[in-house]
Amino acid sequence: MNNETLVARGKAVLTPNYRQAPVALVRGEGSRVWDADGREYLDCICGIAVNALGHCHPAVVAALEAQARELWHVSNLFFNPRAVELAEALVEGSLFARRVFFCNSGAEANEAMLKLARKYQADLGHPERNEIVACLSSFHGRTMFALSCTGQEKYHHGFEPLVPGVRHVPYGDVEALRGALGPRTAAFIVEPIQGEAGVMPAPEGYLARARALTREAGALLCFDEVQTGVGRTGRMWAHEWDGVAPDLMSSAKAIANGFPMGALLASEEVGAHLTPGSHASTFGGNALGCAAALAVLKVLRGGALEASRAVSARLVERLEALRATGRVKGVRGRGMLQGVLLQGVSAGAVVELARAQGLLVNAIGDSVIRFAPALTLTAAEADLAAERLGAALRAAPAKE
Ligand SMILES: *Cc1c(COP(=O)(O)O)cnc(C)c1O
Numbered sequence: 001m002n003n004e005t006l007v008a009r010g011k012a013v014l015t016p017n018y019r020q021a022p023v024a025l026v027r028g029e030g031s032r033v034w035d036a037d038g039r040e041y042l043d044c045i046c047g048i049a050v051n052a053l054g055h056c057h058p059a060v061v062a063a064l065e066a067q068a069r070e071l072w073h074v075s076n077l078f079f080n081p082r083a084v085e086l087a088e089a090l091v092e093g094s095l096f097a098r099r100v101f102f103c104n105s106g107a108e109a110n111e112a113m114l115k116l117a118r119k120y121q122a123d124l125g126h127p128e129r130n131e132i133v134a135c136l137s138s139f140h141g142r143t144m145f146a147l148s149c150t151g152q153e154k155y156h157h158g159f160e161p162l163v164p165g166v167r168h169v170p171y172g173d174v175e176a177l178r179g180a181l182g183p184r185t186a187a188f189i190v191e192p193i194q195g196e197a198g199v200m201p202a203p204e205g206y207l208a209r210a211r212a213l214t215r216e217a218g219a220l221l222c223f224d225e226v227q228t229g230v231g232r233t234g235r236m237w238a239h240e241w242d243g244v245a246p247d248l249m250s251s252a253k254a255i256a257n258g259f260p261m262g263a264l265l266a267s268e269e270v271g272a273h274l275t276p277g278s279h280a281s282t283f284g285g286n287a288l289g290c291a292a293a294l295a296v297l298k299v300l301r302g303g304a305l306e307a308s309r310a311v312s313a314r315l316v317e318r319l320e321a322l323r324a325t326g327r328v329k330g331v332r333g334r335g336m337l338q339g340v341l342l343q344g345v346s347a348g349a350v351v352e353l354a355r356a357q358g359l360l361v362n363a364i365g366d367s368v369i370r371f372a373p374a375l376t377l378t379a380a381e382a383d384l385a386a387e388r389l390g391a392a393l394r395a396a397p398a399k400e
Pocket residue numbers: 104105106107108110139140141142191195196224225226227228252253
């Protein structure tokens with residue numbers, strides 16, 4: 001089976017909702033993956049910020065294998081030791097979290113977060129406090145409540161009516177946020193860095209102002225760290241850079257290095273309102289996912305997170321140097337989440353040319369290339385990635 005036959009079979013049977021490259025990936029190891037034709041790539045997108053320890057990290061493989069022989073799933077009718085251990089590990093050192101709810105994806109974690117925000121306010125005797133303030137150009141997932149908060153109309157088309165009670169404000173605009181918060185606001189949901197908007201970091205001080213304003217207004221502060229969490233930015237959670245504690249935070253993507261998992265982290269006060277029967281997930285907290293996630297946290301805390309900072313600094317330096325091609329306007333992001341801003345060339349074309357050079361990255365819109373490599377990327381791999389992107393940029397046709 002080669003790329004061509006797999007792609008043809010896939011196109012005939014899978015729903016056409018993805019714009020997929022004509023490549024089938026069959027194997028991975030660290031930051032390298034191989035396609036069905038035997039071609040090797042340096043993977044700097046890692047399943048969209050998912051494989052934080054690269055592909056098939058031995059510690060995660062060992063944890064999954066051992067767990068697969070012991071116990072997979074028991075439902076939440078019972079406790080299982082891995083879920084308890086993982087919840088303990090997640091709240092350890094957290095600026096705010098004392099309670100954890102497990103689910104299976106980022107959208108589900110946000111769905112739980114938004115539902116809990118409303119329930120918290122209703123339980124306090126304020127059912128009229130049911131509005132959610134969210135940001136324009138945000139991305140929170142594809143389930144209806146998460147989609148309704150997602151501030152990009154292109155994702156809404158055809159799916160209306162949306163969940164009522166959501167209003168959007170420009171990202172980073174403190175005055176707009178102040179104006180939107182009021183006696184009907186349940187919560188403000190925000191990403192510390194808007195990933196799908198083209199790797200857009202919050203302006204300095206924005207999260208702290210959001211904390212103060214939501215508190216004054218009696219609204220909850222919800223951070224969507226689905227993309228920025230689990231070491232992606234060089235700290236375990238991106239909000240740690242600002243020292244700003246939310247009331248609720250969603251996590252998913254990298255949490256189990258590719259095993260599907262999501263988590264909602266909550267303060268004691270708010271988390272207590274997810275009372276028996278109010279919310280649930282059949283697969284949530286299943287032992288396989290929790291075992292994988294425990295292995296991820298152990299490796300990150302065992303030095304991988306710290307090591308990633310030096311390599312990300314080097315990667316940024318090398319990407320910045322590509323300004324010399326005349327086709328890079330700048331680089332923005334934090335840690336191992338970086339957006340390369342292009343000028344005069346189309347991001348889609350550059351991504352294809354990069355793939356031909358043996359580099360996997362993705363385009364956000366027509367002018368940003370996203371790098372979300374493994375946190376375990378080596379300095380030599382960072383250099384190679386920049387070299388390959390440079391070759392792609394030089395080969396790209398000028399955009400008219
Ligand atoms: C990817 C992402 C989501 C959605 O996660 P899924 O696992 O695809 O449901 C939500 N929020 C942010 C910030 C994301 O990057």
